[in-house]
Amino acid sequence: MANQLTVVVVEEDRDRAIAIVDALRNGADCNVHVVGNTSGLARKIAEYAPDIVLIDIDHPTRDMLEELTLASGPLERPVAMFVSGAAGGLAQTAIEAGVSAYVVDGLSAERIKPVMDTAIARFSMVRQMRNELAETRRALEERKVIDRAKGLLMKAKGIDEDAAYALLRKTAMDQGRRVADVAEALVTASGLLG
Structure with missing residues (x-):
């Protein structure tokens, strides 16, 4: 990855999006883009060609999870998903869909950088294994x-x-x-x- 990461944040709540962007800019050298509306998500993400996608969802459904993970191209780039609750069994579905990091209890500023680093490392490892x-x-x-x-x-x-x-x-x-x-x-x- 380049020195400056391009990050797409999928967050519908404007105030939370601002807080996430601030935390990212304080914790890492990033070029951050926020997608606030998930309609046409794949096209919006593709426009930015991000190095990583951060998705913040309070209570994802299985359908929403599949749509978001497929739209964000988990096989093309690392995807970190932050959810508010355990959401019964969706962690396994997310990992199977290619999500690099699935974090329960939502997104907090102090965890963004370590989770991003972990998601990028895991994605690189899985991509190398796929190539091999x-x-x-x-x-x-x-x-x-x-x-x-x-x-x-x-x-x-x-x-x-x-x-x-x-x-x-x-x-x-x-x-x-x-x-x-x-x-x-x-x-x-x-x-x-x-």
């Missing part, structure tokens, strides 16, 4: 395609596995392509011919 998982899945899929291509070469040319892989690798090098791409082309061509 996607990379692992991609590598596994490539491995499956390479194994299938080796099997096709072994059967068609009567060679062993090492020789099949060496042929794939040599072809990839000769064509300036990745082994997985050559394997994919071979498997696709085999599907068309078979």
Whole structure:
């Protein structure tokens, strides 16, 4: 994140919004934007492209929670939600929806900065895990395609596995392509011919 954070505060009560903005400006180097009306929330948040979204809701309903978390793009940026009461089971729903921090007993000035820092850290950790998982899945899929291509070469040319892989690798090098791409082309061509 940049030195100066862009923060969107979703708060319908004007006085509370002013207090939150003051607390943010006193506690962190922020560029703060307040969204006071939740209609068209996704568009309003997207206009500001914030680094983090702070949502302050007294008593959220499940529908409101889903709408707000989806609108604020929890998979794109950290979202910290402050609620007044326990709201029976909504914490789990919020976390599953991607909210980085779910704070009960509302938003108080002295907790804003630590909660923001925690939400940003948690979001970064979850994003890194998602990226690593996607990379692992991609590598596994490539491995499956390479194994299938080796099997096709072994059967068609009567060679062993090492020789099949060496042929794939040599072809990839000769064509300036990745082994997985050559394997994919071979498997696709085999599907068309078979």
